[in-house]
Amino acid sequence: MEFLPTMIRAFVFTTVLIVLTLALGSSRQVSAGPSLAQNPTTGVTPKPKAPWKAQEEFHAVLAGTFHPMEDGDFGPVRRRADEMARKARLWARSRPPKGYDAAKLRPLLAKLEREATEVARLVSQQASDEAIRQALNKLHDRYHEIAGECR
Numbered sequence: 528m529e530f531l532p533t534m535i536r537a538f539v540f541t542t543v544l545i546v547l548t549l550a551l552g553s554s555r556q557v558s559a560g561p562s563l564a565q566n567p568t569t570g571v572t573p574k575p576k577a578p579w580k581a582q583e584e585f586h587a588v589l590a591g592t593f594h595p596m597e598d599g600d601f602g603p604v605r606r607r608a609d610e611m612a613r614k615a616r617l618w619a620r621s622r623p624p625k626g627y628d629a630a631k632l633r634p635l636l637a638k639l640e641r642e643a644t645e646v647a648r649l650v651s652q653q654a655s656d657e658a659i660r661q662a663l664n665k666l667h668d669r670y671h672e673i674a675g676e677c678r
Contacts, residue, residue, distance in 0.1 A: 577624035582677065585614040586670065593667050601656050604663055608650035615643035627677060635673045642666040 588611045592604035604611075619636035623629045646662045 577626065579618075579621070579624055579627070579677065581614070581618035581621035582674070585611070585618045586674075588614050589667065589670055593663055596660060596663055601659060604646065604659060605650050608647040612640075612643045612647040615640045632673065632676055635669070635676065639666065639669045639673060642669055 588607055592607050592611060595601075595603045619633075619640040623632060642662065642665055646659065646666055649659050649662055
């Protein structure tokens with residue numbers, strides 16, 4: 528019978544040891560290096576880039592059409608497709624604020640403009656919801672590709 532209390536103590540000791548190891552290990556991971564926002568070489572947090580008004584205006588229309596479409600509501604995209612194409616054209620032709628890599632962004636913005644124009648064309652031709660969904664998904668993915676380059 529003495530074996531049972533010894534086994535319980537060993538189990539408790541092992542459990543406590545594992546919990547402490549996990550707790551200390553995860554705290555080391557948090558403090559082991561610079562934050563994700565910092566430059567790992569210099570440890571300096573970069574200044575955020577200036578807002579790009581044309582990007583924000585396009586995104587407002589895209590969000591107002593894409594998210595309802597995800598829920599099956601194609602009304603907003605059908606009503607605002609021309610506006611979205613205009614905002615895409617304005618963004619593609621606008622001058623990026625200082626700090627943006629214009630040479631890298633230009634071809635992506637040209638694709639975004641073409642894809643927004645395609646959504647508007649599909650809407651004007653009263654295309655199926657599925658055709659519009661595919662085109663709007665492609666446009667949404669392109670926006671996020673560009674937004675990633677704008678960070």
